[in-house]
Every structure is written in C-alpha cells, then in structure tokens.
C-alpha cells in the first residue's frame with residue numbers, strides 16, 4: 227500500500243461510527259460505477275475528490291496530476307478558494323518520483339505551511355497515489371482536522387478506490403487527447419483553402435468544409451446528408467468523368483493492387499453553383515476501403531480553377547490577338563509596297579505619297595507592338611528597372627503626345643488642361659511617354675463615336691496627378707479589377723473589332739509602379755472612363 231498518512235500537532239481522538247465501514251463500501255461501489263462512465267477529466271477528478279473527502283472525512287482536498295516533465299500540477303480542489311491554490315506549490319514540488327515510486331520530501335513541514343496559509347486547523351494529510359500499470363498518474367491529497375487511524379481493511383478499501391480512480395483518470399486523459407487530436411484534424415480540414423468533401427460508400431455527404439461553402443454556395447448544414455449528385459451538378463465537363471459515370475464504369479469497386487498508389491479520378495469543368503452561376507472546378511476523388519476491401523468513403527478535393535482558366539483563356543486570346551495585330555500591318559505594308567513596285571503601272575506623286583504614308587504608319591504600329599511585347603516579356607523575366615532617370619517635364623511630355631494623337635483622329639477633340647506650374651518629376655522619360663501614349667491611344671480606340679478626350683492635372687507636396695478622361699464605351703464594373711492584368715481585354719463587340727493585345731495597361735501600370743506611383747481608373751459604362759496617374763515628387 228503506497229498511501230501515507232501523517233499526523234502533526236497534538237493527536238486528537240477520532241469519532242468512529244459503527245456503520246462507517248458499510249457506508250464506505252457502498253459509497254465506493256457507487257463511485258466506481260459513476261467514474262467508469264465519465265470521460266471528462268475535470269468531472270472525473272471532481273468525483274474522485276468528492277469521494278475521497280467523504281470517505282476520509284476530510285475538509286480540504288486536492289488532486290495533482292503528473293505532467294510529461296514529471297512535475298505535479300493541481301487539477302482539482304475542494305475547500306480552497308481559487309486565489310489560495312498557490313499555497314500548495316511547495317507541497318507539489320516536494321513530490322519526487324524515484325525508481326518509479328513516489329516519495330515526498332518533508333511532507334509534514336509542507337503540510338503545516340499549507341494549513342497555516344489556509345488559516346485552518348488541519349492536522350492530518352492523507353496522500354493517495356493514483357497508479358496504473360506501474361505508472362504514477364497523480365496524487366490525491368486529503369486534509370482533515372483530526373488524526374485518524376487506519377485498519378488493514380480501511381487501507382484495502384482506499385487502495386481499490388485509488389486503483390479505480392487511476393483507471394478512470396487514465397481513460398479520461400486518453401479520451402481528452404484523442405478528442406484534441408480529432409479537433410485539430412477537423413480544424414485543418416475545415417480551414418483548408420481547397421474544398422474537402424467526405425462521402426460514405428453510397429455517396430451521401432458526411433463532411434463539407436468552409437471552402438466548399440464559398441465554392442458551391444451551399445451551406446454546410448444544407449449539404450450534409452445529401453447525395454453528391456444533388457449538390458455537384460456539372461454544366462460542362464471538360465476533362466475526365468463525373469463521379470456517377472466513373473463509379474458506373476467500375477471505378478472504386480475494389481482496392482487498387484498497389485496500395486501506395488491512391489485510387490483517384492479527376493474531373494474538370496464548369497459546375498452549377500447554388501444560385502445558378504457557374505464556377506470552374508477541378509475535383510479529385512479518392513476511394514478509401516476498409517480492411518475487408520469494401521468501399522468505405524469517397525473523399526473529394528475540390529479546387530477553384532477560375533484563375534487558372536482565366537490565365538489560359540487570356541493566353542490564347544493574346545496569341546490570336548497578337549497574330550492578328552502582326553498580320554494586319556504586314557499585309558498592308560506588303561500590299562502597298564507590291565502595288566508601288568508594279569512595273570506596268572505609273573503612279574502619280576500623290577498616290578505614291580499616300581501609299582508611303584500608310585506603309586510608314588503601319589511600320590510604326592508594328593514597331594510599337596513589338597516594343598510592348600518585348601517590354602512585357604522583359605518585365606515578366608526580370609522585373610522593372612528604370613534605366614534612364616532624369617528631370618521630366620510632364621506638361622511638355624503630355625502635350626507632345628496629345629499633338630501626335632490629334633493628327634490621327636478628327637473625330638476626337640483632345641484637350642489639355644494642365645496647370646502651367648506643374649512641377650517636374652524624376653523619371654524615365656521613355657517609359658512615361660509609353661504610359662501616356664497607351665492611355666491616349668486607348669481613349670481614342672474605346673470611344674468609337676468620338677467625343678472629347680481631356681487631360682487634366684493637379685499636384686501637392688507629395689506628387690503629381692495626371693488624368694486622361696474620355697466619353698467612350700466605359701468599362702463594365704466586373705472587368706475593372708482585371709484590366710491591368712497581362713493580356714486582359716474586356717470581351718465585347720467593340721474590343722473584338724479593335725486591335726489590341728491586352729498589354730497596354732499592364733505595361734502602363736508596371737511603368738508607373740516602377741516610378742513609385744499608382745495608376746487607377748474610374749469608369750461608367752456607355753459614359754466614359756478616367757485614368758489617373760499619380761507620380762511622386764522628389765523629396766525637397
């Protein structure tokens with residue numbers, strides 16, 4: 227028997243009731259039953275402590291559990307106000323584990339200190355170690371104001387109680403650890419950026435994480451218990467087979483011969499969301515089997531591939547736009563040049579001049595496009611660096627650009643309203659010219675009915691703002707966040723017939739950013755757009 231009882235101070239007589247032992251045994255049985263049905267550590271400890279105090283007639287009780295570093299920490303107490311719990315610290319520190327056995331150093335002294343600190347007339351401390359499978363799990367301390375003695379029978383009752391208690395604590399601790407682990411796993415699944423769907427063998431949904439709510443528009447509570455096909459409905463399948471078809475063709479009938487190779491199926495396409503809208507998804511289904519080779523679960527990893535799709539679409543739109551952009555001027559140049567060269571024809575001077583002017587314009591356009599392409603690929607490869615930084619007079623730079631563009635269109639009225647005292651900034655003149663050329667060229671391109679194109683400016687201590695506004699087609703709000711992306715073009719009738727590779731704004735944005743500036747846009751559909759370029763002023 228490893229429990230110890232110590233007395234201190236003057237020994238007092240203990241009142242012994244005749245039926246005490248009978249009550250003790252009944253109580254013990256009742257408690258043992260209650261203990262084995264509890265899985266909550268705190269509740270188990272409360273029960274143990276309550277029973278110990280009742281059996282031993284104690285007034286103050288404490289249970290300390292052993293921590294992984296072999297220290298003992300108070301986990302439950304009775305008869306001690308929470309703010310006084312610290313008085314047990316020296317007592318808990320006096321517990322030593324030696325050769326797998328429990329020892330207390332100066333238990334008497336520590337006890338007296340506790341009694342004094344609690345301002346109570348406690349005279350005896352009984353310690354009940356809780357041991358399971360040779361492992362010490364913790365200690366129950368019972369303090370009472372009288373000194374009692376134990377018979378061999380008392381001791382055996384206490385011992386069997388302590389054994390029961392140890393088992394109950396052990397079980398509850400295991401359960402606590404398991405639930406914590408399970409909670410951690412669920413949290414990982416719940417907060418995974420990709421959708422995670424768990425189904426039983428009959429494709430009924432038993433797990434549906436947060437990301438799936440966002441992806442499908444269905445709430446978790448609505449989806450749980452539903453069949454896969456009532457939530458996942460493909461509008462269009464681009465690769466692979468939907469789950470139903472894969473299962474019908476024999477997938478997931480039995481475990482794969484190679485167990486290391488997961489048995490998966492991939493399907494990609496457009497799914498119908500709850501509100502009827504579409505979303506591009508890639509779903510990987512994995513089949514899980516039990517030990518008898520029966521299908522147990524199907525897990526689906528659901529990935530939103532909208533961005534990837536958009537990039538792919540932009541790329542192919544870019545390739546067709548660029549080849550069109552390159553082919554048109556080349557065809558014009560070639561056409562005019564071979565016409566001029568015809569030996570059987572004698573062209574008058576005016577015709578020759580007109581043809582040469584077209585050739586020159588088209589060659590300029592080609593050169594500008596090639597510039598943009600090179601700048602974009604350079605930007606992609608090595609980022610943006612300004613090479614030739616000097617003092618730039620924006621009034622002059624913008625006015626010259628406007629003059630050049632005015633000669634290209636008589637449908638548009640280009641107006642410059644810049645404050646004459648607009649300060650100069652430090653920048654790369656060639657890059658800045660490209661920025662305003664792109665903005666002006668867009669303003670003309672995307673206002674096919676003509677109208678005013680106005681360039682205004684303002685400044686303060688921090689920087690200079692130049693705005694270019696047009697009265698053109700405007701930009702739909704859903705496209706606004708994307709127009710500065712590489713190869714992005716708004717898809718409408720006008721953009722389909724106007725030339726462009728979706729690089730102008732991407733480059734303008736990169737160039738302005740390289741100057742430490744910002745570019746932004748405001749637009750109203752069918753009314754017009756305004757692009758603001760803000761460039762920082764050098765520090766005074």
Ligand code: ADP
Nearest residue numbers: 668669672700709715716726727728729730731
């Ligand atoms: P693009 O070569 O297609 O003109 P940009 O990068 O210059 O490429 O512009 C991207 C898209 O933004 C254009 O395709 C067009 O749809 C839209 N856009 C740009 N500027 C304007 C504008 N001033 N008015 C209306 N839409 C514009």
